[in-house]
Amino acid sequence: MKYRNISNYFADALKKMGLEEIPEIAFETPKNADHGDLSTNIAMQLPKMLKKPPRAIAEEILQNIEADDEVIEKIDIAGPGFINIKFTPKYYSAELEAILNKAADYGRQDVGKGKKTIVEYVSVNPTGLLHLGHGRNAAIGDTVSNLYDWMGYDVTREYYFNNAGNQMNNLAKSIYARYMQIIDSPEFPFPEDGYHGDYIKTIAQDIVDIESDKYIAGSDDDIAALRKAGELWAFDKIKATLGRMNINQDNYFNEDSLYSDGKIENIINEFKNKGLAYEKDDALWLKLSEMGLQDDRVIVKSTGEPTYRLPDMAYHREKFERGFDVIVDLFGSDHIATIPDVLTGVKSLGYDTDKVKVLIHQFVTLMENGEQVKMSKRTGKNYTLDDLLDEVGEDVVRFFLIMRGINTHLEFDLDLAKEQSDKNPVFYLQYAHARLCSIFDNAIDKDINIDDKADLTLLVDKSEISLIKTLMKFPDYIRLSCDKGEPMILAEYLRDLAAAFHVFYHNCRIIGSEEKLMQARFKLAAATKITLKNGLDILGVSSPERM
RNA sequence: GCGCCGGUAGCUCAGUUGGAUAGAGCAACAGCCUUCUAAGCUGUGGGCCACAGGUUCGAAUCCUGUCCGGCGUACCA
Numbered sequence A: 001m002k003y004r005n006i007s008n009y010f011a012d013a014l015k016k017m018g019l020e021e022i023p024e025i026a027f028e029t030p031k032n033a034d035h036g037d038l039s040t041n042i043a044m045q046l047p048k049m050l051k052k053p054p055r056a057i058a059e060e061i062l063q064n065i066e067a068d069d070e071v072i073e074k075i076d077i078a079g080p081g082f083i084n085i086k087f088t089p090k091y092y093s094a095e096l097e098a099i100l101n102k103a104a105d106y107g108r109q110d111v112g113k114g115k116k117t118i119v120e121y122v123s124v125n126p127t128g129l130l131h132l133g134h135g136r137n138a139a140i141g142d143t144v145s146n147l148y149d150w151m152g153y154d155v156t157r158e159y160y161f162n163n164a165g166n167q168m169n170n171l172a173k174s175i176y177a178r179y180m181q182i183i184d185s186p187e188f189p190f191p192e193d194g195y196h197g198d199y200i201k202t203i204a205q206d207i208v209d210i211e212s213d214k215y216i217a218g219s220d221d222d223i224a225a226l227r228k229a230g231e232l233w234a235f236d237k238i239k240a241t242l243g244r245m246n247i248n249q250d251n252y253f254n255e256d257s258l259y260s261d262g263k264i265e266n267i268i269n270e271f272k273n274k275g276l277a278y279e280k281d282d283a284l285w286l287k288l289s290e291m292g293l294q295d296d297r298v299i300v301k302s303t304g305e306p307t308y309r310l311p312d313m314a315y316h317r318e319k320f321e322r323g324f325d326v327i328v329d330l331f332g333s334d335h336i337a338t339i340p341d342v343l344t345g346v347k348s349l350g351y352d353t354d355k356v357k358v359l360i361h362q363f364v365t366l367m368e369n370g371e372q373v374k375m376s377k378r379t380g381k382n383y384t385l386d387d388l389l390d391e392v393g394e395d396v397v398r399f400f401l402i403m404r405g406i407n408t409h410l411e412f413d414l415d416l417a418k419e420q421s422d423k424n425p426v427f428y429l430q431y432a433h434a435r436l437c438s439i440f441d442n443a444i445d446k447d448i449n450i451d452d453k454a455d456l457t458l459l460v461d462k463s464e465i466s467l468i469k470t471l472m473k474f475p476d477y478i479r480l481s482c483d484k485g486e487p488m489i490l491a492e493y494l495r496d497l498a499a500a501f502h503v504f505y506h507n508c509r510i511i512g513s514e515e516k517l518m519q520a521r522f523k524l525a526a527a528t529k530i531t532l533k534n535g536l537d538i539l540g541v542s543s544p545e546r547m
Numbered sequence B: 001g002c003g004c005c006g007g008u009a010g011c012u013c014a015g016u017u018g019g020a021u022a023g024a025g026c027a028a029c030a031g032c033c034u035u036c037u038a039a040g041c042u043g044u045g046g047g048c049c050a051c052a053g054g055u056u057c058g059a060a061u062c063c064u065g066u067c068c069g070g071c072g073u074a075c076c077a
Helices: A003-014 A056-063 A089-105 A133-148 A165-183 A198-211 A220-244 A254-260 A262-274 A309-321 A337-348 A384-391 A394-402 A414-418 A425-445 A461-473 A474-484 A487-507 A515-539
Strands: A039-042 A072-078 A081-089 A118-119 A154-161 A251-254 A278-282 A284-288 A299-300 A325-332 A356-361 A364-368 A369-374 A411-412
Touching: A003 A414, A039 A337, A056 A072, A056 A081, A056 A165, A056 A394, A072 A262, A089 A461, A089 A515, A118 A133, A118 A515, A133 A278, A133 A325, A133 A356, A133 A364, A133 A394, A133 A474, A165 A198, A165 A220, A198 A220, A220 A284, A220 A384, A251 A254, A254 A309, A262 A278, A262 A299, A262 A309, A262 A394, A278 A487, A284 A369, A299 A309, A309 A325, A369 A394, A384 A394, A384 A414, A394 A414, A394 A425, A394 A487, A394 A515, A425 A487, A425 A515, A461 A515, A474 A487, A474 A515, A487 A515
Parallel strands: A118 A154, A118 A325, A154 A251, A325 A356, A364 A411
Antiparallel strands: A039 A081, A072 A081, A278 A284, A284 A299, A364 A369
């Protein structure tokens, strides 16, 4: 008794009308409830094929359709040719029963059964603390991973990082300068492009405290030791911050391993063997212009070091080799330019890049007192993700960072986030859950027995039906949210669900109603609690029992 | 210059891939608590969907052009 069957009724009717190829029949829930429970515009898609006006086609469909009275209460034509369907209470009670049976698994699907997916997110190099932009990446990435999990995929959550290279040298030099300023002279010069954040001073002080003047000479070994200390410190903090957001990734992939395992070497050779690479000005170029892109790009610099593109390609190839069916990359919009290069390169090696799903999210601006808080690396005064977690808590952070479409520039309103009140949208959802819990607490307090069986066809009030309808949509929204890589879709749905519940709660008393109706309403409340909890779990937001 | 993303209510944003009267939260205003949590519910006001053309039964949505904002456009990652 799902929409699929409804669609079959229509397909059969269209067959009887002599249509050979049955087009996809799209259903939607009308915005206006008076238009019925479900609506299709199929009659308006067919005038060209059938050479008849839409309304005439709709009438013909209605004559040919064999509707099941158990399921469909009413079916009629409206407006320019919409066909509107109204379901029976029995249909709804059966759907509600199904939700209760699935319980904690309600919403889980098997679309991805037997398939492996990897979601790469966060992936910041260990040179400092996470800021809000990273937080957005982390929250979206983790939610998308959860969505794939609920769709039945075997999900690997991966963090890709590089602890070598220029940025890390820069970190090492910055730490050395701060170290020398403490132990030797406050006048010791700070590097031009160094990391100005106060955390560098903290790292340096820690080293001074433990190892005193051990590294004062500043030899290559000393610098290497400081770099390692900085890396460990930063990684520790990053993982701790992610942990606070309930994010624990499965795998940390080190870019270095691509070199040590010969993967970089291999990919260079393969490009050469395929005649896709050539030397110019002492550098090695990839012939991207012959693969449909605008310009050729350098993959190995004249210094002998690869550019970032090469390890990126090798890394993607590695993901293919590990046998993933879906490869999700989540990047901030500043990485956008490199993606076509990397994908084109990997494709030229014979991999199916359609498996790669690149998600790009826009930046975050932090607003406080109506003004933008600058988050520049240079200023040193850096508003970190930890600062935000301290101020507003992990639930608010996770929710705020996914509640807008990933393609829109996110304005993070610190004042709104800090507000512990009805203005804060995340509490609206959590409050619904807390209210539900308190209904059941009350039943226990009052020694009310909750029957296992209840006559769910008694649920006929407008707000009851509306709530059931909303509950039924949950799996569809998980799928939609996953397909589009848009956690916001699920967040919006949960807001709708909470709203439908609040209206039901307001209109329909549970405890105190006539016994049979009360029992049916307990069931509805239980299904709502399950669905809300499952949805909040996917978003990584807690479901409090009391507020 | 070129590429990607965006421009919808006073503010922040949705808009189910072209459908019925363009929605929600916040802000403003007016109601609803002796009964399961008022962090809630109900109602009112608020729109040249950036602008100009085009495509068709039908456009916020698709196509072209223009304007505005963000991010890129390296032998930096």
